[in-house]
Structure formats: structure tokens, C-alpha cells
Amino acid sequence: MSRLGMVSRRAVLVGAGAVAGGLVVGVYFFERFRVNARLKDGLDKGQLMLTPYVRIGEDGVTIITPRADLGQGAYSVQAALVAEELDIAWSDIKVDPGAPSSVYYNGKVLKEGLPIAATSVLLGPVAEAISQAGGKFLSLQWTGGSSTVADAYDRLRIAGATARELLLRAAAKQTGIARADLKTRDGAVIAPNGRALSYASLAEIAATLEVPADVKLRERKDWRYLGKSMPRLDMVAKCTGTATFGIDIRLPGMVYATVCTNPHLGGTLRSYDASRAAKARGVLKIVPVKGGVGIIADNTWRAFQAAKLIGFDWGEASYPASSAAMFEEVRASFIPERRDSRCKDDGDVDAALAGAKVIEAEYCVPYLAHAPLEPMNAVVQLKDGRLDIWTGTQAPVFLVKMARKLTGLAAEDIHLHALPSGGSFGRRLENDYVRQGVELAMAYQGRPIKMTWTREEDMTHDFPRPLAVARMRGAVKDGKLDACDLAIAAPSVTSSQFGRLGLHMPGPDMAIVAGAWDQPFRIPNYRVTGYRVPELVRVSSWRSVGASGNAFLHECCLDELIQIAGADPLHERLRLCSHAPSRRVLDEVRRMSCWDSKPGPGRARGLAFTLSFGVPVAEVIEVEKINDAIRIARVFVAAEVGVVLDPDNLKNQVEGAVVWALGHAMNAELTFANGRAVQTNYHEYEGMRLYQAPEIEVVALETTGETGIRGIGEPAVPPAAPALANAIFAATGIRARQLPLIKTEGIRFV
Template structure:
């Protein structure tokens, strides 16, 4: 065994190793780290260490293990490594890397403990550190929760620094100079006489250099990339139509597949008659699947047509057939025996409301589809020896484990090749499509099978955003909000989602109250209660998860109380807010929008705030009531993420989150009739259209103590800001989404 490989097996902390004649570098932060996945199946004389930088004699490759679903994850991860490695992101290649415990997400624990994000005390921080242990034990290689930047901010920069300093040490040894006398630039080590030694030329020798683990990360004033406007690595490919996605996978000899599943999601297949499909042109196999049937054919269109021709006898859906039953289940859940949590209970709410409430209201938020443009797909090749899977996914280890369970193979014999995904919004946190594709591939061993969901199947088999209901009461006195009581009922998102992965979720589901219980306001009598409704339609994470509904519930109740008190909506929020970064973003949107200025007839502005995923975000929405309906004219949005890694992508994520939140609040709903989803394509599941989109002005603040992500925080304040603006313009309170059930929007 090569010396490099011996070192890697023994230490695996930080270092350098050869990989097929090259060298890999990285960082590992725990005392007993996992083996490096780059060591697997290496030839004699090769070695591998941590999985973030690989250099061969021909190329520099950065491993960016967080999935890219359109949010720019590859670029931001590459930028963090490249900052310290001293390479131009344009001169390197990137890979997602294999599924492996080594890539567990170190930032997931932030949302997994019952402490407010604003609580940085010893107990809260200790709980977060302790919670990281099960995340590591389970190998939670997950992209989600706006964690890509927090997870990689230091880890990936340190990986680049270790690689850089080890390459310098290699050059110093080879040329008899002190490492301190060397510098790096543009992917090369520079000798004192100006000679440039490319990283690639040093790779093989670097495998025999003891890794330099005592590295200093550069100060922000030394940065070349982080914090500056840069072009995303995928912008040219996506602008020219040359970006390959999972749906573009093309393996030699590949067959194609489609499915027909019970429209009552989770319901069984009692029986089927495929006589009309079996003889159709191109059809090669019909395979029974859990809850439905799969068709293998020589192209996707023929497979989909054959699926439509199968006559199926479906069992009923395992949830109420119509929406009245879903809403009634939520209404019946506001009882002590369904109480899941009461993490916010300050003062004496019962006494404050004993003589009645000044405001008492109910809010509703519907199921919502993820509906990314690229429908779900997976390509699988199965043999008795190994299984290969090509797909866009946020959960590669779940994909690997579930496929192994189906094939009966060891997980190490299932090879997942992660692809860029054409959108997700949480959709690709599920892997049912891969499980179906694996079963279909097993019917034709050795032949790759690409399963593509028809749009109608994709949306009909949704694991949508949770349906939710809230009931709120409150009191006001002396022009101030004095009592606030909010109860929220919804099914458990975590129980539904993690249950499909056989991962237990003991204790309260914090997502039931996320974006509500943890808001930084000091109301004298203040209570937020979560009620766990029985499971209804299966649900999953949707962009901003629990806060996507709870931001609407919490802020709209606060706005109604402020109005009842006769106070200014922004000034009263500022008075109640006790968290400096949150006050700063509220003040910022006030200044940006010219809050308090005069408005014309039929015009109105609404302000809203939500702290989610550790990020305070405030928005002001301006609307005008036209003869054709409500038109959103401008939006101002501010957020504080501690450090903005990529200003261009930050602005894009903020604007995209606002559009996502507004569009679904205006038009979005997923409803069930006879157990089946009614909205099965974009013509019936509407979001914001281009002509409806307002000007969106963004400001990013950098005062918070921790570095955070921005993918989800702009979503929760959008709906309440719009509802509050419509009230200001028209006097109509909107307490149920989508809003177009009560008001019209200008076409």
C-alpha cells in the first residue's frame, strides 16, 4: 500500500494524496472522522484524503457536495474553496462527489433544537453542538434549509487553505527553499525567482508531503472572490441551453419508462388490465409497482401513451377524499390532547384574555405543489454486481440506501451520480422516483432505464407543502399591542417526510411553529402553541417549510392587533422588536420604501417581518387598486445573513424568494377531489406571471453574528406583506390563501 494511502487510513484529518496519479486535499473537523470516500477502489500506489479538492497531472477538480437545484450551490461552494486555494473558479472543474457519510451537513443542527435563532447562550449553543452528533452518525448528506453557505463557509475555505499550503510545502521541499518564501497565484506556486509551478505539476509529489494542517484563513480584506460580484459557473450553459440536467441523461442502449400510480397518493392498486397497452408500438415490459404500474418502451412518449392505456382498479386514498375533510381535521385539532408544543409562553395570556379579545381571527393556508420546471426523473442501470443511478437529488445517501434495499445489494455497490436539477423547492428531497426506476431497471438487467414522470404524474404524486390553520387572539391598550395568542394546527412535516426514510422523529415537530414561536418581539403576554393534526395527504418540505405558512399567520395577526391599537405598522414592530439585526432590517425597508410618505387613492403599503433559518427578513409591498384589480407595483426587501458570499446570487435569491412567496399567495393551491389532486399542470396550478411581477429592490445587511443562507428567508414575509398592503389599499382583510379567492389581481 502506498505511503499516502497509509497516512489517509490512519489520520484522515487534513492532507494530500494521489488519486490516479494526482492528489486530493480537504478538511475534516471531528476527532474521529469518517474514512474518505475517495479511497474506494483506488489502484495500488494511489491514495486519497478528504473530498473537497482533487488535483491530477491534468486538472484541478473541486468537490461541491451540496446539490445544485438552481440556487447556485456549485458556484458558491467552488468560490469558497477557490478563495483560499488561489485558483480562478473558471479554471477548475467541479463534481458533486459520491454519496457518503463524510459529507454530512454540519449546519442542519441549527433548526433541530428548541432554541430561538437569536439565543446564542451557552445552553443553546451546546445543544446545537450536541445535535450535530446524530446528524453525523446518520450521515445526513442533505441539501436544504438554506444551509449550503453556513455548512461550507469555514469548512471549504479551510480545505482550500490546507491544499494551498501543502502544495507550497511540496514546492519548498523540491526546490530547497522555505515555505514562507513562496506564494501562490492563479493555480500555481511562485518561487522566489518568479518561476511558476502549476498545481497540476506538483500533484504526484504532493502525495508524499505531510499535510500542512496549521493554516490561517485569510482576512476579509485579503479576499479576491468572496463578497465580490462574480459570474456563476453555470450562467453561460444555462443562458445558451447547453446545461445538462438529469432529464438529459443518455446512456448507451437506454430504454425509457413511464408510470401510472394511484391518484389517491399512497393508495393501493387492486388490479389492472394492460391488454390495451401491451401490444402498443415500442412497449417492451409492463411492471407492477407499489401503488401502480410501470411501462418500459423504446422512447418516453410511447411509454407515457401506453401508461394511459392501462385500466386500473384503485383503492381509496388513505386521507379524506375532499378538502372539507382536510379542513375539518385541522379545526378539530385545536385541543389539549393534540398539543405538540408551547415553546413561547410569556406573561399570563389566559389572564390577559379572560375578559375577551380585541382581535380574534382564523387563518388558512392550503397545500401547495413544488412544481419545478424539470419533472422528476431517474436513470438506473442494474446488474447483479452493481447498480448505477443518474438523477438530480438533494439526498444522495437516501437514494443509495433505498436502492440498495430494493436490489438487495450492499450500499457500496450502488453508485449515485448526482446531476444538476432543473428546480426543486424541496421536491428533490424525496426519492420515490428513484425507487420506481430501480424496480423497473431490475426487470431488464444490464440495460439502463430512464424513468420520466409526465407532468400530470409529477404533480398528482406530489408530497406538497403542508396544509395549515391558525387561530389568533390578542389585546391592545394605550396604542400598543399587549397580548398575543396564536395557535397553529398542521400535520407533522417531519413525521411524514422522515417516515418515508424510516428515520424516527421523536418529540415535538418544531416546523409546526417555525417562523412563529421564535420571532424577536417582546409582547408582555405572548403565547404560541403548536397542534399536531393527524396525518392527511403525505407532505414534505416546501421552500421555507413551516415558516412558509407561519410567517403569514404570525405577522398578519400582529398587523391586525397593531391596527386595532391605532399604531403605525412599522413603528410598533420596531418598538416590540428586541433583536438588533431584526430591528435593522425593519428600519432598512422603512428607509428604502420611504415609509410614512403620502399615498394616492387606492394605493397602500404593507410591511411584514419573519425571522426564519436564523435570518431576519423584512419586506414592504406596495399595491394599487386599479379598475382591473390589485396590481403589485414595488417591493422592498432587506435581510441580514451575517456575510454575503456572492452579492449577485444574494440579490437573485432574494428576488426569487419574493416572487415565489407572492405568486403562491396570490394564486397557488393544491386541492383534492375524490382523493386525487385537481391541479395537475401549470394551467391549473398558477403562480406569478411575468406581467404581474413588480420591481423588487434588495438590500443585504451584514451585522448578524453567524453566517447564514438566503434561499428560503425571503419567502415567509411576502404573503403577509401583500395581505397587509391590500388591507391598507382597500380595507379588506385577507386571512386565507390564495388571495384570488377574495380579490382580483390585474391581468
């Protein structure tokens, strides 16, 4: 066993170990990593794992990629960060999501929830330190908040560079050739005479060496993979239909199941009659689960059909029965007792409004479902005191904690096999669906059980994006925006979501005002207040979380005030903007869209800007009036991400985010009647259709020193809805103050 020691000035520690030709090397922050049974999952017999990110054995190099792949290419980017420094061929890379472990904690994801603006130079390091310490303390192995790249950028490159250095020193020891005369290429150390020594052949010696106190990372000019468009590691499998998602798992002796739980979310199950279902063809067992019933059968279809035969007497939900009643509860929350935060309070808003003609408006956004293409599912087997779970998850450590509490098993007897997910958008941060699978496995031990939700169960038992209402008061002066007082009321995502994990997060919930309070505009009198609505429907993170709705509330209010002032929407924002990277994206989108020229007959443009997850994004949408309808013609997106690690993947993520956001802005809402969700499938929850998809042009700016390394999976979502609404106003004069836009009279899309 090698001695663990300091690796870099960043206080990153690394270890290495080997048995029978296996070597594992990794990095982590703050303290030495202690091996536990969880991290040994998946290792071949005889291998010893001391550190978590790089495994080298007789089968070659395996890179541990602990952040979940939900279609955003997370496995590929994590692999590229290691491979760049380790010097292995792209075609030889194998990835493994690894076992759940606190060593994989996310040190960046909590930053967005702190009352410290991303533009704060003084408090930025404080936010970084709090986020790192909080992520470590909570064992927050969490995929979300567009934090994968930011969190992995240093530690995975150092992991690769450290492994490479150990292998070079091992080669020097074995051959007697000076370390300086050796090079590496594609998984081998190359001697001056051209002889290649594979990494696998050097692993055992490398494990005996002292870990280097520091390693040198490649300069950007020498990058082979990073900064270039690389074929994603999962692309062939996805294109050929051979990719294995959770829903694709097949195991010997497998049985199949589904569940029915109370559609009045959180309500009880008073009684049920499963006598007809128990006699249905293929049914093996009817099992009570929390809030409902599970049906185990010899195939999924028969489980689905049997579920329809069960009669239920459901208890009522505790929240108001209709969406209209819920919105009234939100509107009733603009009171001092429910004030949650006021982190933006510049100038003297009350005085400015007292002496001016006040412009007032109310905006609102609805609940939104996650609605991933792959419905919730898990394969679970409890046999001989061992629990195995195959599923996609964004929070594996918390999932294992849930299973441990439910079963009473020790942590080392619970084995999670993390799989790629067919979409999530935040839904797989929850573990309710896995809990049901575990409950079924406890009642039907020995055989693997594949539990799959129907689409209807998935839609009606979501943890949606919260509804929200904003009240704006503002004033203009001398053709400029002078005062803006924005109050936003919404339920707390943080208390709802973390509460289900048994965690209490102190202080205000910044998600209530995210994408509004922290925008880089120096309006002379500028106030943003958040009001916490008592929980109605249980809510959770949805792609871009609080900023997803607040960008519409903030940017449409801002646009309305600027239009009343008679100012240009883009140039007034530029005048007010106090953040250099944000100014650059505004100026870039001005250039891209030819903003200062006329768009042509029947066309108009709208702009929105949002700084979220540390990434400033500006979007211009050009619409065309066709008779009495609107067609979205073109979308221009400028973003500042620090460093672009894969140009094609960045472009794909931005395009996907825009289409996702526009489809929801046009058509989608999750409504409630009689205490249950109304929308049960995609025919009632319609996204953007292929023929409606616009041309999308994307430009990513890079100024690392000012913004750091950032992700792009979510930041392009928030500006899309307000940019479209503002474009519709420019084209028609109709000011839409609610989503979806089709609810506003006079707005129709083709």
C-alpha cells in the first residue's frame, strides 16, 4: 500500500494501491479517503481500491464517472477530463459510475442556494468555501445545478495527471531509464527506443511508489480532447438502440411489477379491493406499499392490466383541491409573516415610487411536470441478505440511505448499480420510485423485480416545479428605468426536497427568488422580495429550478417598464448592466441577431437575459405573424461559460434547453382539480412539435478568469420563455403575463 500524501496547493489528496496487477488512483478534497465496501463494488477479484476515480487493471483503464448521465453527456465529459491528463486513447476508454460514496460529494452545487450573488468578487470565495464544506458534510453526491463540469474540472484532471506520473515513475524504476526520457501515449509509457509498456503492466510497481507532492497539468494548447468536439461515448449505443437504461434491464428469473398510489398526493389509502386483480392472468402477488398497492406479475403489461381491476378508497389531500384555489393561497402570501428574503434592496424604492406614476402588474407561472420519456422504474432484488438495485438516480448516497433505513441492512449489503436515465430534468433527485421497488422486493424475496410506472402514474405523481406569482411596481424617469419593486411568492423547493431527505436547510430559500434578486443591473431603486408560500403540492427541482419561472417574472416585468419608458430593451439593459461578462453576452446577442436593424415585414424580436448557475445567458427570439398566429422563426443565444470543453455538446445542450423551455412556455402546465393532477399523458401536456422548432444559433464566450468553469445544461432554459413573450409583445402589442402563453387571449402558435 502506498503512502497517501499531499498532491497540490489546492489541498487535494491522492492515493494509489494495487493487488494482482490492479491500480486505482483518485483525488478528493480536504481529507484522506478511507476505503469502504461501497467503493469495492464492481472490482474484479484481487483488485484493491484505495482512491476513487481511475482504475487500472488487466482489462485496461476504467474511469469512474460518479455524476449521473441523464442525456447531457456527463459520462463523456468526466472521462475526457481524466483521459486528457492520463493520456489514453479515446477509443479505449471504459466508464463506470462507481458505487455511492461520500468521497464523490459535489462541492459546487450548494453555491446557487446561498444568498451570495455570482457577481460578488468579495464574497465569491466565501460562497465557494461554504459550498465545498456543505457538500462534504452532507455527503452530497448529487447531479444537478449544472455543476458537474465546475466540480470535476480540477479534481478529475489532477486524478489523471497523478496516475500518469505514477506510471511514468514505475516505468523508470522497471527499465532503469530516466523519468525525463519517458513519454506516454494511448495507455502506454514509451521508451526512447520506441518500446511501449502498457499501463496494466506497470500498475503493480506504480502502487508501491510515493505519491507525487504535486503534478503538472497540460496547458490548454496541448489538449487532445478538451476544447474539441469528441464523439460521445454512448453515441453508438444510443444510435443503434443498444444502450441499456433502467427500463431495459433483463435478469434471469425476473418478475415484473407496477404500483398504484393515491393520486391525491400525500393522501392516505383508506381501503382497497384487489380480489379481481389477484385472479387476473399472470398475477403473482398483490403487495401493500406506502400510500398504495403494488402488483407483481409475469410481465409488465399484465401488471398494468391487473392494476386497473383494483378498487380504491383514497383519502383526501391536505392542499387546496384546485389550481385556482392554490393560486389564491399564493396571492395571500404577500404578507410580512411570510417574507422569506430581501437580498436586493438598492436605493430608496418607496421614495422613488411615492413621487412617480407607478406602473403595476401581476405575473404568474404554473406547476410544471418533469415528464421524462423514461417513466420511473427500478429493478430490485433482495436475496440472502443482499439488496441489489438497478436504476437511474441523481442522488445515489441518499438512495442507499433510504434503502438501509427501510430494510435494516448494513450499508455493505446494499449494492446500487447506477444506470443512464432516459431524461430526468431533476425528477431522479427523488427516490420514491426506488422505495417502492424495495418494498416489493422485501415482500417477494429471491427473484429480481422490475417495477415500472405507467405514464399516467408518472405524470400524476410527480414532484413538480412550483407555481409562483410576482407583483411588480415600477417607475420610469427621463426615458429610463428608475425604480423596480418585484415581490415573488412561491412554495419552497429547498424545504420540500431536502425535508424528504431528512435534512433541514436553515435560512431563506434563494430558489424562491433565483434568477431575479441576483441579476447584474444597477437600477437606481431596485428591490426584490421573496415570500414563502406554505407547502401545497410537494415540489422539487425542475430544470433550472427557481430561475426557470423567475426569469419570466423578472424579465417580462423589466421589459414592460423599459417599453413604457420608451427605451430600447437591449440597449437599456446594456446601460444598466454592471457585470462585464453579462455585458459581453448582451452585446454578442445584439450582434448575432442584428438587433439594430429592422427584422422585416411581419416579424419582431424579443430579448431576455438571465444570470443563473453563474452563467450569463442572453437570448433573442424572432417571431413571425402569420394571419392571427405566431411562428417562432429564429433564436439567438449567447452564453459565457468560462471554458468550452466540447463545442458540439455545448451547442446540443443549449438547443435542447431552448426547445424544452419554449415548448413549456407555449403549451404546458400541470393543473389540479378535485385534489389530483389533471394532465395524465403527453396529449394533455404538449411540448414543442418538430415543425415548430426554430433555427437556433449559439455562441459561447470564454473568459475563464471572471466566471470560472461553468456548466450549460440548465442556464439556457430561463431566458427562453420571457424572450418569446417579449417578442410576442413586439409583434402584436399583447403583453402576456402568465404561462403557458396560449392562455393569453389572442396568442396562438403555428
